Amino acid sequence: MQAASLTDQACPFCGLACDDLTLVADDNGVRAAGPACARATRLFATVGAPVQGQAQAWIDGQPALLEAAILRAQQHLGAARAPLFGGLSTDVTGMRALMDLADQRGAVLDHMNAEGKLRNLRTVQDAGWITTTLSEVRNRSDLVVCFGTDVATRYPRFFERCVCVDDTLFAASPLQREVVFVGAPAEAVAAVMQTDGTRAAVTMTAIDIAVDRLPEAAALLRGLVAGTLPPELVTDLPLAALRTLAERLRAAQYGVIVWVAADMDWPHAELTIQALTGLIGTINQTTRCAGLPLGGSDGDFSADAVMLWQTGYPYRTSLASGTGQYDPVMNATAALLTRNEVDLLLWVSTFDPARSVPDTGAVPLVALTGVGTPVLPGAAVQIQVATPGVDASGYYFRADKVVALPLRAVTDRQLPTVAQLARRFASGLGAV
């Protein structure tokens, strides 16, 4: 095939959705030639690899014709009385078609990233928050606090694109800023400091706090900002450093607190997030400060946005009763499988082949997976699908939930898209 090179393409492999990539597509597949990070380079190469001569569908682990696999999947969907649509790592276009099918089949919907996102969701539904977006961070922030995260591990180009930049809108020379890592993994922080941190205008420091002390640190920081801590407080946390940080937050013109809920894997992490959003609220009584709750990877904000506008509810919603019933605990994939409350898992995973499929036991698994995903021996049906931004077009919601970037098909591997399959499934089945 003729090599095609396209500039200004958006990357669907993390929530930053950098849209300045140059993608080259030829007989060797798709590769990111532009300013792509290592993650994007790797995933474009894996997920965008050529597929000639390989099976594209499997029934019970054996290679099958695509049409046969579609019919078999349809049979499973038709027989299921309590289907679960999980994974949902697709884009807006795939999700819109899946929602039609889910409503028709009365499915439960859950995303592979729901557990992390739920920590933020509980905060929003309970108290709300004040947040900002990537371009505001880039142009305004004079203090960036990365709480419990080095950010770059999950969002590799965050500092390059949003913090360590030459030009900003409101400062004549490079904006002087401070980045403070609180309780972030030391090695990863050191790596950021050695690369992005070498910019003259940016000062990076770290406050060392163990992960299991982060909830306490957030509460302490909140108290320090509000000035409500008892003077005799005794703690072995680095109180002086946190006090200085609280003072900096109160003095900054536009402080930003970044957190990655996916990494906050401890019970009731929403209380830690509420401590952060609470202190942001306090600071905004006198100066400006905003949260940047990063997410959006694996299409989680894309799937979520579609669910919200089409049903009113985020994922972990069941359509079994004919209307949306949202329950973030009962409708979790693992819980439903453990309790034997579903009789089919339709698993959709188009972006990252490393994301594992849950063990479904005796429950049939129909998996729509991107290129690079190994053959799943336990799957009743597995169909290799196009990936949005590689060989399917669509839309991808970025980490700030504001910008929806167009994804373009840069190659054609004759793979079905998730949307096409969802429509095929729906058209072959009557109403429940």
Place this chain on the structure above:
Amino acid sequence: MLTRLKGGRIVDPARGLDGVVADLYLRDGWIVAGPGQHERIDEDIDVSGRIVMAGAIDMHTHIGGGKVNIARNMLPEDHRGDPVHRTELCRSGCGHAAPSTLTTGYRYAAMGYTACFEPAMLPANARQAHLEMGDTPIIDKGAYAMLGSDDFLLRLMRDGADQERINDYVAWTIASTQALGLKVVNPGGISEFKFNGRRLDLDQENQHYHVTPRQIVHTLARALHELKVPHPLHVHASNLGVPGNFQTTLDTMVGAEGYPIHLTHIQFHSYGTEGDRRFSSEAARIAEAINRNPQITADVGQIMFGQTVTCSGDSMSQHRNAAYGSPRKSVTMDIECDAGCGVVPFRYKDKNFVNALQWAIGLEIFLLVEDPWRIFLTTDHPNGAPFTSYPHLIRLLMDKTFRRDALAQIHPDAAAMSTLASIEREYSLYEIAIMTRSAPARILGLHDCGHLGVGARADVVVYREDANPELMFTAPEYVFKNGTVVARNGVIVAVTWGDIHVVKPQFDRGIEKSLGAYFERYMTQRLGNFRIGDDEVRMLTNGGGLRVHACERHGSPA
């Protein structure tokens, strides 16, 4: 396919028809004069004794985009009170304050509305607004792009750019976001809030750019006038909700210096500071100013008592109002050097003095503005109340006894401070048809909507007249969208997909050179990915069409 609606009483103010008995012919989605020679009438529907109007148009309703999705996300408890089950025809969803897109389309259509306009489309979030509008069935849609606190415009103004260049940017924004008009929200104030300003009066300079809200309103109103965009600048004025803000509103009218402007949800901008509580109605002065200035139009943004949620681009005001939220939670966002938003759930209570007076102020404005061609029926859905309260609102306007009974229920001090009890006016059906059909079509430049003349889209509503207008307007007997019967007696009987309405003002493509450089230098997305093309927006309509309206000045109001 030719359909005849036989013997209905036509109420079509665009043509001056008030209850004239006549047959109406619909062919292939359009209204036609009658059967051609030898043409057979395929379908004959007897509507004798019924009121026949064009489909209603809601010119200001927050139906799609990021802030509505934030509201949905925040309010599962509200959705649970109004679950919507799937049917053979319709998808499931939720209703009430922040309804799902599907339910929004079904309910508007069942109520006789066939076109709705999203008034606050942030350019940075335009694609989401179009995605959501695309998933809103049956009704036509369109949106007003928001400018006025975006850094690109404020930089142009600070640097003294000439009007022509600003016009290019305005036209480029409308074209690139596939908008029908332009809105300014708290001009310069959303930007000011990002610099920690908490208030920006009409003649106060934005602390960074040193331009004033008055200059912004004037510049944008002039731009639209010179670009011949039919809908005048849609203005959400400064100081929303602040007691005493009526003066800002009056000054804003003057500040436009004769350029036409539309003042939106003007109820929220008509407050005085009289009385013990320093909160009073200035509806009379506002209405008088509207009456005096023919270039001014307004929609009311009526509040209704009960739970709702306020979604606004006005981050500054919403942050200030967050303390009054119920339930007490709120989201405030600074957005992309472009705009902002604030979402605060609200429960308006009839026994709360301020809420009760807000309710009365809205009704006073409706009843004191003399020309129904220049005042529009809105609740600023969902900010004043969900759109499903329109039939109740219509009854309040048409039935003074009903209105007085309602007035007797509200906080007595508020009732005492309102002139509502002394206002005798009752809207006629004809006037309701003006304010919900003919006038919005005219002010938006939609030549083929809002009337029943030959050449109009066959968006037609057939009502059974009822002594109680609330019943009449809740569930019309027939609703036709593009000639298809989509609803009967409040029940959806067919699901179609409406069009998206846009304008395409001319501009010098040279502006894209500066914008491209600006995006690369400061923004976190590329210009080419920001723009929404015709093919793209057409695809997003789900099979509806793209309707491009001419940029030309329409005639003066009747």
